[in-house]
Amino acid sequence: MIKQKQNKGFTSKFGFLMATVGSAVGLGNLWSFPYRVGEGGGAAFVFIYIIMVCLVGVIAMIGEFVIGKRSGVNVIDTFGGISKWSKWLGYLGVIVPFLILCYYQVIGGWSIKYMIDYIGGIGVASGAGNVGGMFGTFTQSVDMPVVYLFVFAFVVAIIVLFGVNKGIEKASKILMPALFVCLIIVVIKSLTLPNASEGLLFLFKPDFSKVKGSTILSALGQVFFSMSLGMGINVAYGSYMKDSMNIGKSSVLIGVMDTVIAMLAGMAIFPAVFSFGLEPTAGPGLLFVVLAEVFASMGPIVGRIFGAIFFMLVILAAVTSSIALLEVPVQFIVERFHINRKLASMCVAGIVFGIGAFIAMSFGVKAFQVEGVDLLTLFDSITNKIILPITAASTCLLVGYKVKPKNLMNDLGADTKNKIIIYKIWGFLIRYVTPIGILCVLGIGIYEVFSGQAGFTTIEGKLAIILSAIVLVVFSIIANVIANYLYDKKQKNSLQL
Ligand code: PFF
Secondary structure, eight states, X not given: OOOOOOSOSOOSHHHHHXXXXXXXXXXXXXXXXXXXXXXXXXXXXXXXXXXXXXXXXXXXXXXHHHHHHHHOSOHHHHHHHHOTTSHHHHHHHHHHHHHHHHHHXXXXXXXXXXXXXXXXXXXXXXXXXXXXXXXXHHHTOSSHHHHHHHHHHHHXXXXXXXXXXXXXXXXXXXXXXXXXXXXXXXHHHHHTSTTHHHHHHHHHSOOGGGOOHXXXXXXXXXXXXXXXXXXXHHHHHHHTOOTTSOHHHHHHHXXXXXXXXXXXXXXXXXXXXXXXXXXTTOTTHIIIIIHHHXXXXXXXXXXXXXXXXXXXXXXXXXXXHHHHHHHHHHHHHHHHHOOOHHHHHHHHHHHHHHHHHHHHHTTTOGGGOBTTBOHHHHHHIIIIIIIHHHHHHHHHHHHHHHSOHHHHHHHHTOOGGGHHHHHHHHHHIIIIIHHHHHHHHHHHHHHHHHHTTTSOOSHHHHHHHHHHHHHHHHHHHHHHHHHHHHTOTTOOOOOOO
16 A cells, blocks of 8 residues: 655755744744743743753654655555554544644634734724724624635645645745744844843743643643644655655754744744733733734834734744645545545635634634534644644654664664664653653643633533544544455555654
């Protein structure tokens, strides 16, 4: 089943890097990293986050690239090639990005609304103090969030429809540098505000007395989401890598660039938050509400310009991440069912949009809520709190025990002198440290669900999260069994690891 590498992947190292960094850099960097830094006490969180990127993020990313590059095919067949009993991980690896995309694009749509409002001057005209209200009114309306979602989803589908090198690679090569330039402009503005240094101190001067166990796990969970780990993305993008591309260097570079952009987002947000006397611990509203307040208080012209640039930035980041999320199911459908890529992209994008529309409307329409809570919170909790840690930890264990030292070294491009040491360190981290860390994240995720911190306070709501996750895992295991019976009976473990 595992074919030779198909020649339709990334054509240049730069293009591959921009696409993978594009998948990594997204709302996780601009939206959740800053608010988690705010909640986690500032620099101490940042410090722990960076350690986690090195010990867990880069290590797991190398593992995912190795299996993807060696197989050259979609996520399900890659896992099926490792062992006929690991296919279930592949099914989850396709389902999870699909589910994440359903709500991720809703936030992408909100960003378009914000950008347009700033360009038209409405964003700042509503004045400081009123932006939070504006956010609530907008998200709770029924029609406009769906319209903006449609625009966003349409753009993403068009890029994926053009394929890996003509669509994803080309778009990423333009969008990522554009994102970087926009971010630098906002950082410079933020750093020149009065009292900006307070924000910088918050971000760079650690106070370890504020670190709790939950801070460490929050950092670890953030590393996973931010580096797009455990969702099949890096397996899919790895399958499009050329042989000459170096997995070790690429993974380190992606980890560094993802972290640098998250830090720049922090440098854009916290000096402004402190300068205007707002709360760094505002939580998920930090990006859409607090920052909008900041722009509103910069005055009609300056606020308008910087608000528009900033939300443009958010859109760019969300688009490049969404194309990665869409690519995973599309790649599988194209390869498995031999369907034309354009048709597959449009069909998957259409279904995602349909589900996304319910999610977008669930803020205002009670009938679409579960136990009084919006569907975005439900989807986010099922995927990020429960399933993602399960797939990520299982992938690390599978890769850690299956990949042979010789092959890993080959793929990492390590020189002979350091080979064994590197393999031993990587092997130890991926077999023990990373899975244990991830399982702790799963533990805290389940705890958050039951303690009501995941947004659901009724027992029915909490069970909705847990049971949905169980259903998905069981479904993927049953699919694995059926696939083995029906058409993969004679299949050998064909992936050379
Ligand atoms: N890493 C992205 C972010 O930080 O927003 C989120 C993401 C994108 C997750 C793509 C998964 C993925 F496949």
